[in-house]
Amino acid sequence: MIRLRRASKPVFLQNKTGKADAKSVWIGGDHPVVVQSMTTTDTADAEATLRQIYALTMEGCEVVRVTVKDPPDAAGLPAIVHRSPVPIVADIHFDHRMALAAIEAGVAKLRLNPGTIRDASKTREVVQAAAARSIPIRIGVNMGSLAPDLEKALGHSAEAMVESAMRHVEILEALGHTDLVISLKAHDVLTTVAAYRAMDLRLRKRETPYALHLGITEAGLLRDGTIKSSIGLGILLFEGIGDTIRCSLAADPVEEVPVCWSILKSLGLREKGFEITACPSCGRAEISVLELGQAVEAIAKEYSAPVKVAVMGCVVNGPGESKMADVGVAGGKGKGAIYRAGELVGTFPEGQLLGALRLEIEKVIRDKYPAYAHETT
Amino acid sequence: MIRLRRASKPVFLQNKTGKADAKSVWIGGDHPVVVQSMTTTDTADAEATLRQIYALTMEGCEVVRVTVKDPPDAAGLPAIVHRSPVPIVADIHFDHRMALAAIEAGVAKLRLNPGTIRDASKTREVVQAAAARSIPIRIGVNMGSLAPDLEKALGHSAEAMVESAMRHVEILEALGHTDLVISLKAHDVLTTVAAYRAMDLRLRKRETPYALHLGITEAGLLRDGTIKSSIGLGILLFEGIGDTIRCSLAADPVEEVPVCWSILKSLGLREKGFEITACPSCGRAEISVLELGQAVEAIAKEYSAPVKVAVMGCVVNGPGESKMADVGVAGGKGKGAIYRAGELVGTFPEGQLLGALRLEIEKVIRDKYPAYAHETT
Numbered sequence: 114m115i116r117l118r119r120a121s122k123p124v125f126l127q128n129k130t131g132k133a134d135a136k137s138v139w140i141g142g143d144h145p146v147v148v149q150s151m152t153t154t155d156t157a158d159a160e161a162t163l164r165q166i167y168a169l170t171m172e173g174c175e176v177v178r179v180t181v182k183d184p185p186d187a188a189g190l191p192a193i194v195h196r197s198p199v200p201i202v203a204d205i206h207f208d209h210r211m212a213l214a215a216i217e218a219g220v221a222k223l224r225l226n227p228g229t230i231r232d233a234s235k236t237r238e239v240v241q242a243a244a245a246r247s248i249p250i251r252i253g254v255n256m257g258s259l260a261p262d263l264e265k266a267l268g269h270s271a272e273a274m275v276e277s278a279m280r281h282v283e284i285l286e287a288l289g290h291t292d293l294v295i296s297l298k299a300h301d302v303l304t305t306v307a308a309y310r311a312m313d314l315r316l317r318k319r320e321t322p323y324a325l326h327l328g329i330t331e332a333g334l335l336r337d338g339t340i341k342s343s344i345g346l347g348i349l350l351f352e353g354i355g356d357t358i359r360c361s362l363a364a365d366p367v368e369e370v371p372v373c374w375s376i377l378k379s380l381g382l383r384e385k386g387f388e389i390t391a392c393p394s395c396g397r398a399e400i401s402v403l404e405l406g407q408a409v410e411a412i413a414k415e416y417s418a419p420v421k422v423a424v425m426g427c428v429v430n431g432p433g434e435s436k437m438a439d440v441g442v443a444g445g446k447g448k449g450a451i452y453r454a455g456e457l458v459g460t461f462p463e464g465q466l467l468g469a470l471r472l473e474i475e476k477v478i479r480d481k482y483p484a485y486a487h488e489t490t
Numbered sequence: 491m492i493r494l495r496r497a498s499k500p501v502f503l504q505n506k507t508g509k510a511d512a513k514s515v516w517i518g519g520d521h522p523v524v525v526q527s528m529t530t531t532d533t534a535d536a537e538a539t540l541r542q543i544y545a546l547t548m549e550g551c552e553v554v555r556v557t558v559k560d561p562p563d564a565a566g567l568p569a570i571v572h573r574s575p576v577p578i579v580a581d582i583h584f585d586h587r588m589a590l591a592a593i594e595a596g597v598a599k600l601r602l603n604p605g606t607i608r609d610a611s612k613t614r615e616v617v618q619a620a621a622a623r624s625i626p627i628r629i630g631v632n633m634g635s636l637a638p639d640l641e642k643a644l645g646h647s648a649e650a651m652v653e654s655a656m657r658h659v660e661i662l663e664a665l666g667h668t669d670l671v672i673s674l675k676a677h678d679v680l681t682t683v684a685a686y687r688a689m690d691l692r693l694r695k696r697e698t699p700y701a702l703h704l705g706i707t708e709a710g711l712l713r714d715g716t717i718k719s720s721i722g723l724g725i726l727l728f729e730g731i732g733d734t735i736r737c738s739l740a741a742d743p744v745e746e747v748p749v750c751w752s753i754l755k756s757l758g759l760r761e762k763g764f765e766i767t768a769c770p771s772c773g774r775a776e777i778s779v780l781e782l783g784q785a786v787e788a789i790a791k792e793y794s795a796p797v798k799v800a801v802m803g804c805v806v807n808g809p810g811e812s813k814m815a816d817v818g819v820a821g822g823k824g825k826g827a828i829y830r831a832g833e834l835v836g837t838f839p840e841g842q843l844l845g846a847l848r849l850e851i852e853k854v855i856r857d858k859y860p861a862y863a864h865e866t867t
Binding site: 152204256300303351361362379398423424432 | 530677716717724746779
């Protein structure tokens with residue numbers, strides 16, 4: 114099944130390091146939905162920030178945002194931009210000097226609401242400098258930071274977010290900078306979905322479908338934040354809305370990245386490593402599906418091919434579910450059966466099951482995903 | 491914002507214990523979406539199964555399913571049904587004697603696909619016995635257990651699931667038992683959504699909108715399973731489809747219940763305890779949002795009022811986000827600010843912050859949620 118994304122105006126992100134091979138990413142257009150996160154370190158501490166950027170990148174983060182709130186942060190930025198393996202976005206609030214410093218440091222994108230810079234000449238200076246270096250700008254409206262008059266007139270509504278964002282859009286358009294991305298984050302699913310839908314319609318009426326950065330802001334702690342982000346981003350992505358995503362969790366930011374990937378994989382929008390289905394187990398299970406599943410997850414870390422593995426606790430659904438997977442493993446008492454596309458490969462005592470499974474997985478990779486054959490032994 | 495559910499034919503679940511005050515639940519109609527899970531214990535071990543049922547109930551599980559695969563399981567059932575604080579559903583495969591034993595034991599519902607009982611007279615015996623005791627039946631089609639001819643003709647498709655389910659529906663209708671619930675679980679989001687949407691349309695054309703039990707089968711381990719369930723169930727519930735949900739996780743079943751609740755709360759379909767928003771933290775944060783958020787979660791466990799609490803790491807979004815919450819807490823260096831509906835209550839040194847927060851939460855409960863005032867000190 115193929116999911117269609119609504120076409121948007123793509124923007125190009127690359128750190129301005131002078132290195133021709135610096136990693137670049139497109140957001141929007143026909144490009145895959147991009148996974149983002151944000152550091153929680155002190156940006157002034159470039160080493161700590163880079164360590165976190167490397168950790169995020171290892172998990173598959175494709176763009177990293179860092180806050181640039183004051184001159185010490187800005188001083189840390191050149192080293193971060195130069196050494197980061199992925200495009201860096203500078204998060205700017207209020208202070209146009211921080212924006213100029215970030216542009217100077219060669220960031221790949223700014224997150225900046227131009228209407229929050231009070232002086233129009235300063236706004237022009239920042240926007241023209243960004244445009245001159247081909248640095249896109251994300252307008253990021255959160256429900257907590259609406260334009261005060263719109264908040265008064267429209268309340269904490271999706272409409273107020275859209276109108277606030279459009280003001281920033283019009284400022285940038287008037288200054289001739291149209292490499293834009295827009296986000297509209299509320300902390301609840303229903304308002305966030307309503308806001309992005311309304312913005313999508315609004316932009317299409319104006320024939321300027323800017324790329325949309327999706328997120329639920331302040332989504333919550335690990336479990337609730339994961340669930341809110343999955344539902345909200347899931348509904349929008351399923352409708353074809355959204356070009357890049359961030360899952361804001363009150364947790365180690367490294368936790369955000371697999372959540373984003375899992376959302377995109379679930380909707381068939383990206384592929385990344387194994388797709389493991391595992392039955393929830395029940396009174397019929399004769400092995401620990403949880404332990405077996407975790408063992409398969411550990412094996413999965415060694416490969417990047419999109420192998421489909423089904424982990425089943427019993428024979429009621431085991432063979433059937435295995436038909437839809439590349440490799441299936443179903444538990445029995447002290448032994449387990451391995452299936453290849455639903456055909457029984459063999460039955461193995463518990464102690465040999467994982468070894469046999471790994472062999473079968475490697476065979477599948479060589480047969481069905483030859484581009485990844487170099488990862489097999 | 492109010493979410494409308496599509497009207498369905500409600501069914502009534504209550505264990506047939508002879509106790510007039512036994513807890514009962516309606517599924518479908520105008521009734522709230524019901525949270526379900528399934529035990530992983532050996533049903534023959536009634537004590538262990540009841541311990542798990544109590545643990546599930548403590549988390550808010552409203553209906554519990556147990557497998558009844560053989561006579562020892564069936565022997566465990568009467569004690570389970572009699573002592574369970576929530577309605578019990580018996581999960582039956584193939585064997586009509588287990589269905590009869592479950593009906594005899596007084597279960598509140600059967601999960602049974604009548605087409606899998608080969609002998610028509612046995613099917614009739616089971617269905618008539620269930621109807622005589624007002625025991626609803628859930629038809630549960632999984633992608634791994636399609637009717638073989640339909641699997642051959644239609645492949646592993648949403649259509650094959652719908653057609654398989656309709657066969658079972660027609661058997662029950664022909665026998666005059668129309669207290670039905672239907673589930674159509676695939677292990678991937680896209681097929682599951684397509685199947686439930688198609689079934690919803692199909693039932694409405696026939697003017698028999700049976701209640702739908704939503705789930706993604708074999709969704710996976712804790713993180714991926716939570717995300718798949720959130721997206722798939724979220725999309726359907728957002729469209730008004732679904733009367734009861736189960737989040738199948740390859741994890742301790744007790745983990746499934748808060749996931750279900752979080753999905754329903756996120757969509758405004760149910761209320762249960764605090765709604766905590768927490769910022770993801772960033773380089774601006776001067777306190778640990780994660781620790782503060784976890785402390786708030788610990789406080790939340792003591793109350794069941796739907797208090798909205800915003801936990802923010804800094805003053806950029808803190809006051810703004812707090813306006814939408816009943817109580818907001820925003821961190822600063824060694825101190826924190828507490829807000830009531832966006833108005834500053836006061837600034838407190840770190841050591842006094844949680845105590846002050848709890849006092850404010852209790853004030854909010856007494857003022858805004860007086861039905862829960864008895865929970866305050």
